Amino acid sequence: xxxxxxxxxxxxxxxxxxxxxxxxxxxxxxxxxxxxxxxxxxxxxxxxxxxxxxxxxxxxxxxxxxxxxxxxxxxxxxxxxxxxxxxxxxxxxxxxxxxxxxxxxxxxxxxxxxxxxxxxxxxxxxxxxxxxxxxxxxxxxxxxxxxxxxxxxxxxxxxxxxxxxxxxxxxxxxxxxxxxxxxxxxxxxxxxxxxxxxxxxxxxxxxxxxxxxxxxxxxxxxxxxxxxxxxxxxxxxxxxxxxxxxxxxxxxxxxxxxxxxxxxxxxxxxxxxxxxxxxxxxxxxxxxxxxxxxxxxxxxxxxxxxxxxxxxxxxxxxxxxxxxxxxxxxxxxxxxxxxxxxxxxxxxxxxxxxxxxxxxxxxxxxxxxxxxxxxxxxxxxxxxxxxxx
Numbered sequence: 001x002x003x004x005x006x007x008x009x010x011x012x013x014x015x016x017x018x019x020x021x022x023x024x025x026x027x028x029x030x031x032x033x034x035x036x037x038x039x040x041x042x043x044x045x046x047x048x049x050x051x052x053x054x055x056x057x058x059x060x061x062x063x064x065x066x067x068x069x070x071x072x073x074x075x076x077x078x079x080x081x082x083x084x085x086x087x088x089x090x091x092x093x094x095x096x097x098x099x100x101x102x103x104x105x106x107x108x109x110x111x112x113x114x115x116x117x118x119x120x121x122x123x124x125x126x127x128x129x130x131x132x133x134x135x136x137x138x139x140x141x142x143x144x145x146x147x148x149x150x151x152x153x154x155x156x157x158x159x160x161x162x163x164x165x166x167x168x169x170x171x172x173x174x175x176x177x178x179x180x181x182x183x184x185x186x187x188x189x190x191x192x193x194x195x196x197x198x199x200x201x202x203x204x205x206x207x208x209x210x211x212x213x214x215x216x217x218x219x220x221x222x223x224x225x226x227x228x229x230x231x232x233x234x235x236x237x238x239x240x241x242x243x244x245x246x247x248x249x250x251x252x253x254x255x256x257x258x259x260x261x262x263x264x265x266x267x268x269x270x271x272x273x274x275x276x277x278x279x280x281x282x283x284x285x286x287x288x289x290x291x292x293x294x295x296x297x298x299x300x301x302x303x304x305x306x307x308x309x310x311x312x313x314x315x316x317x318x319x320x321x322x323x324x325x326x327x328x329x330x331x332x333x334x335x336x337x338x339x340x341x342x343x344x345x346x347x348x349x350x351x352x353x354x355x356x357x358x359x360x361x362x363x364x365x366x367x368x369x370x371x372x373x374x375x376x377x378x379x380x381x382x383x384x385x386x387x388x389x
Contacts, residue, residue, distance in 0.1 A: 022049025046246035095276035099218030099244025100133025114178035129189035184230035191331030199234035218244035225327035
């Protein structure tokens, strides 16, 4: 007999529940069970589930213009591009549909720049345990464990070094090196932060060798770390940045940003059927305006302090390790391999949390989370820890 889930390709283990609606920090399944969501689509729903501003924007834009083809400008596309340039300090924006697609574009742009300005240099230094997406090129750039033998042959030209090791980067630079690519926080690896001083030294190193610095802010961008973009913590200016996830607040949109000196695509180099369509860019514009509004990021930083303290208190109670991360991208090191079991048990108690590693829990709530929801999460996590561990 065919199961209710048989038609869906099994690309990840999923519990046998079906979510049907969401509101704010909560989501409900088909049996009307209510869950507090501290995953939010893997840092996608930065304003929570179905925020009124996005529902209104989508409804209004859907009655005005959805997609006029990327061969033409549309008004939301232009307004969003201007706001991204204004807030980020980059000069040019290319819109895409996913973070992987934006990163793929960044790799292409760097290689094109290498053809024009570095005698055809094309190799990119990336980080062990890094994650940049699931296209062949972005998988090749990633350092995710177990991917080295998937879908061979991979795209050549990527060399991995440890995060926060400037000497390893310098040793890996050759005449064929065109760029260094990294995440300001390695989210999928378990929430490991690229240290501010490391990023400053890396910026100096790349400039000294005339190579590009690419920051993958698909998970960290748009307020997730308490600044609009995570590279701001180090006070640096990269050459290329990618955005995704939270940029659309739940809708599929991403962006590739570059300085004018690096922006060397010409017509025919890059494109995409849905890229920069009016519906998605109108949504991202509403998100970016909300996150950029006065007081919003201050609240992110306030809630980070509260969540960090509550997790640290729980860690002391159960003998867990440290709390890692920045802003509202935090992880709790359990110092034992119980994270997957805890995440599964939390689901039974109406709590969605994520275990990116067997010994690590990740917390990526909506950026407008409050202390009340954090208290509920900690209470449920406390009960789970007591039962599982």
